Amino acid sequence: MVDLAVARKRLLEQQRETLSSISDLGGNIDAIVSARQDSNNDDEHDPEGATLAFERSQSDALLRQAEQRLQDIDAALSRVKRRTYGMCVVCGKPIAAARLAARPYASTCIACAG
Numbered sequence: 001m002v003d004l005a006v007a008r009k010r011l012l013e014q015q016r017e018t019l020s021s022i023s024d025l026g027g028n029i030d031a032i033v034s035a036r037q038d039s040n041n042d043d044e045h046d047p048e049g050a051t052l053a054f055e056r057s058q059s060d061a062l063l064r065q066a067e068q069r070l071q072d073i074d075a076a077l078s079r080v081k082r083r084t085y086g087m088c089v090v091c092g093k094p095i096a097a098a099r100l101a102a103r104p105y106a107s108t109c110i111a112c113a114g
């Protein structure tokens with residue numbers, strides 16, 4: 001049986017970490033955007049501009065991942081509240097403890113995730 005108090009604590013920790021990495025990534029994106037504005041060059045003909053564009057898209061991808069993670073964590077926290085945490089949202093069976101240990105925000109069992 002899942003200990004909801006422990007699960008909630010772990011989710012809140014992950015939520016804090018995810019929020020801080022989103023704020024870090026946001027800061028990176030701002031720095032990259034202002035570097036691009038300062039350089040005032042055409043991306044296609046300027047190697048430095050192309051590098052900045054690449055860094056920007058990497059940061060965007062990481063940011064999207066972090067935002068998705070945050071939504072997963074929020075959903076898991078509401079399952080803790082409803083006392084359905086640890087149950088697969090698809091088949092209703094318990095999610096394996098090892099899976100929850102690796103991904104406390106997992107919403108499905110391994111069978112349903114695959």
Ligand SMILES: [Zn+2]
Pocket residue numbers: 088089090091092093108109110111112113
């Ligand atoms: Zn399932």
